[in-house]
Amino acid sequence: MTASRSAAPSVDRLAPWAFAAFVEANTHDTAYRPPVxxxxxxxxxxxxxxxxxxxxxxxxxxxERHLPVRRHFAEGARTHGLSTSGSRMTQGICRPHRVLEETIARHTGKERAISFATGLLANIGFVHAMSSSAHFDTGIGVRNHDTVFVVDRDVHWSIWKGLQGLRYGRHVHAFRHNDVADLARVLDRIRGAGRGGKTVVIAESIYSADGTMGPIVEILDACDRYGAVSMIDDANGFMVYGPANRPYAREAAAIRERADFVMVSLSKAIGLEGGALAGPASAVDAFELLSGTSMFTAAIQPPTAHAADRTIAALADDPGIVDGYLAHAARLRRRMHEAGTPTTPTDSYMLSVPIGSDAAALQMREWFVGDGYLVPVFSYPAVPRNQALLRLFPHEGHTEEQLDGFLDTLLGYRRRLGV
Ligand SMILES: Cc1ncc(COP(=O)(O)O)c(C=O)c1O
Structure with missing residues (x-):
């Protein structure tokens, strides 16, 4: 049978899913077929x-400018191979995973950590583990279907994905973004309904869309008042915030000293791939089985785990690497403000530039590519309709000339579009 003959019937059978119409209706060339x-x-x-x-x-x-990441990766591959070649529970974890997990536990201030192939899987696994009921042959089991989650409504997709099967309004509640008074109202309601026995509050450190730092200290205070367990998704803050000379030292200290659980990603500051959950030893040990996203899928590749551990150590030993980057990002933010281009109110390294009109933001994205810049746009459904943002990550390697060129180009577009 030829390839084209075998493809046709399956395309027909897929018609009810309307994939072809969905792709056809998309007018932006890059959205559904990633550029190479x-x-x-x-x-x-x-x-x-x-x-x-x-x-x-x-x-x-x-x-790579500061440390031999690729050499560490090659070293890891030579010593530990390319794959774990088996499940954590049936075969065991590789030495670099154990070392990395100990390192992450130390840096997050928690008793133990468990690694996952990505941060997304860590988040899904966390929700699953905290709300699982499971019984094993030995008569040992957990019954946690009554867990109630209260989440900032802007938490990452992976948390919402984990919550998907749970009943909204009963086992899942959302509070307004970064609004601690609203969180307290929700926790009050849950307590009033007599369902507060197993409550988990989930918030982020730095939110990916608007770049804001969550009101971590006040969220943890509310958790203490209501006896709720806290989980902070620190994907965007891990190894960036903490030392007293950097912004958000107070929030980073609270995550370290007071949050029950922390999720970290290795795809951000660490520049690799993978994720981890850190928390009390007994819970993290139970997550081996109960998260599902640890036991039923592949782990981080051993050379990545090894290189991630070396990178975390290097960032801890030489704070100048992150300090230099944060100063570079703050300079660009200041220059944008001086040029009359506001950003969302935050001192983080993420620069979110509110544009408003979805059409104007998407037009800018096209023009930017034409003029030699790659500038991501967050438009509906990533943010509410017509609250589009340009969401920039300044890169440590950007030159002054590149930043000047970008700013001039952006200002030109704003004038042209009247936004
Ligand atoms: C807040 C937040 N949580 C979780 C993730 C997922 O992390 P990873 O890329 O490691 O899967 C991301 C990455 O986009 C994120 O920004």
Whole structure:
């Protein structure tokens, strides 16, 4: 049978899903067919054969400039192989996973950590583990279907995905973004209904869309008042915030000293891939079985785990790497403000520029590519309709000339579009 003959019937059978109409209706060329990137991603990127100044990279520290990440990766591959080749529970974890988990537990101030192939899987696994009922042959079991989750409504998709099967209004509640008074109202209601026995509050440190830091201290105070367990998704803050000379030292200290659980991602400051949950030892040990996203899927590749551990150690030993980057990001924010381009109110390294009109923001994205810049746009449904943002990651390797060029270009577009 030829390939084209075998493809036709399955296309017909897929008609009820309306995939073809969905893709056809999309007018933006890049949204559903990712452009192809050649070579390593950094301050510039070669996409579909064109070099662009890159404001989209979530690994923003340009670590190769400071430490031999690729050599650590190669070392890890040579010593530990390329794959774990089996499940954590049936075969065991590789040495680099154990070392990395100990390192993450130490840096997050928790008793123990468990790693996952991505941060997304860590989040889904956390919700699953905290709300599972499971029984084993030995008569040992847990009954946690009555857990109630209270989440900032802007938490990452992976938390919402984990919550999907649970009853909204009974086992799942959302509070307004960064609004602690609203969180307290929700917790009050739950307590009043006599359902507060097992409550888990989930919030983020730095939110990916608007770049704001959550009111961590006040959220943890509310958890204490209502006896709720806390989980902070620190994907965007891990190894960036903490030391007293940086913004958000108070929030970072609270995450370390007071949050029950922390999720970290290795795809942001660490510049690799993977994620972890850190928390009390007995819970983390139970997550081995109860998260599902640890036991039933592949782990981080051993060389990545090894390189991540080395990178965390290097960032801890030389705070100048992150300090330099944060100063660079703050300079760009200041220059944007001086040029009359407001950003969302935050001192984080993420620069979110409110544009408003979805059409204007998407038009800018196209023009930027034409002029040699890659600038991500958050438009509906990532944010409410016509509250579109440009969401930039300054990159440690951006030159002054690249930043000047970007700013001039952005100001030109604003004038042209009247936004
Ligand atoms: C707040 C937040 N949580 C979780 C994730 C998922 O992390 P990972 O890329 O490691 O899967 C991200 C990444 O986009 C994020 O920004």
């Amino acid at each position: 990137v050649d070579g390593p991603v950094g301050p510039t990127i070669v996409r579909n054969g064109r070099e662009l100044v890159n404001f989209a990279s979530i690994s923003f520290l340009d670590l």
